[in-house]
Amino acid sequence: AQSVTQPDIHITVSEGASLELRCNYSYGATPYLFWYVQSPGQGLQLLLKYFSGDTLVQGIKGFEAEFKRSQSSFNLRKPSVHWSDAAEYFCAVGAQGNTDKLIFGTGTRLQVFP
Amino acid sequence: ETGVTQSPTHLIKTRGQQVTLRCSSQSGHNTVSWYQQALGQGPQFIFQYYREEENGRGNFPPRFSGLQFPNYSSELNVNALELDDSALYLCASRNGQGDYGYTFGSGTRLTVV
Numbered sequence: 001a002q003s004v005t006q007p008d009i010h011i012t013v014s015e016g017a018s019l020e021l022r023c024n025y026s027y028g029a030t031p032y033l034f035w036y037v038q039s040p041g042q043g044l045q046l047l048l049k050y051f052s053g054d055t056l057v058q059g060i061k062g063f064e065a066e067f068k069r070s071q072s073s074f075n076l077r078k079p080s081v082h083w084s085d086a087a088e089y090f091c092a093v094g095a096q097g098n099t100d101k102l103i104f105g106t107g108t109r110l111q112v113f114p
Numbered sequence: 115e116t117g118v119t120q121s122p123t124h125l126i127k128t129r130g131q132q133v134t135l136r137c138s139s140q141s142g143h144n145t146v147s148w149y150q151q152a153l154g155q156g157p158q159f160i161f162q163y164y165r166e167e168e169n170g171r172g173n174f175p176p177r178f179s180g181l182q183f184p185n186y187s188s189e190l191n192v193n194a195l196e197l198d199d200s201a202l203y204l205c206a207s208r209n210g211q212g213d214y215g216y217t218f219g220s221g222t223r224l225t226v227v
Contacts, residue, residue: 004156036218043118043204043218044157090156098170100147100208102216104156 002027004091006105014113015083021076021108023091032094033074034102035065039087047089050074061085086112118143118219120205126225132193135222137205139186146188147216148180149204157204163188192224200226 003026013019025031032051036044048059055067065076074091088107095101119138127133139146145164149157162170163182177193186207192199202223206216 034215041220043120043220044206045218046215049215092156095159098162100145100162101159101170101172102147102149102157103159106154106156 002031002093002095002103004093004103004105006089006091006108008108009106010109010111012111012113013081016080019076019078019081019085019110021089021091021110023074023076023105024072025074025091025093026072027093030069032099033065033067034092034094035059035063035074035076036090036092036104037061037087038090038107044090047076081110081112083112083114086110118205118207118217120203120219120222122222123220124223124225126227127195129195129197129226131195132191133195133224135190135192135203135205135224137188137190137207137219139188139205139207140217141186142209143186143207143217144209146182146186146205146207148188148190149206150174150199151202151204151221153201160190195226197226200224 005024034049035047047063048057050057050067090107092102092104121136147162148160151157159172160174166182179191182188202221204221205219208216
């Protein structure tokens with residue numbers, strides 16, 4: 001069965017520092033991969049998605065992610081974090097046979113210190 | 115675009131009662147999915163509707179049911195509420211033409227007491 005693992009439950013960074021959030025997936029074919037962000041009490045906002053093609057994907061708010069098939073990873077990066085980036089980040093994969101069914105990881109909470 | 119709107123934002127129900135949550139999607143978004151997000155967890159897929167028919171379901175019992183209407187609105191119904199049904203319920207919709215970037219609503223926070 002497909003699954004998504006986000007190894008880091010909580011990450012704290014200083015404003016202006018670089019960021020990398022880890023995501024590993026289990027999937028039998030080429031996956032559809034997504035990163036979403038959730039602010040407290042809010043729904044999910046799509047940051048970026050990967051379906052095929054260039055393995056480095058650019059998203060909104062200065063985020064990017066790189067698909068690495070050999071490592072089954074889709075890590076999210078940002079070169080310089082802003083205080084407004086503090087939120088919960090979720091990695092998700094479209095289920096095999098029904099890519100409309102998104103399987104989410106448990107999330108990584110990002111805290112940003114000034 | 116008007117986004118995805120969910121109502122109500124918060125709701126408190128008693129165990130055993132029934133609840134209906136509502137979602138209004140963007141015009142043209144004929145695919146809608148519902149998710150349950152328990153506290154501290156990632157969202158879990160409940161089911162999906164396409165052109166008013168259910169065409170995908172997660173590991174949820176039949177007391178979770180839904181409807182999708184021609185005006186791009188939808189409902190999630192939960193019967194015989196249990197304490198473990200307390201969660202944030204998220205509606206997500208997309209255009210069925212191939213763009214898999216779902217737009218999520220802000221959710222309904224359901225508390226069962």
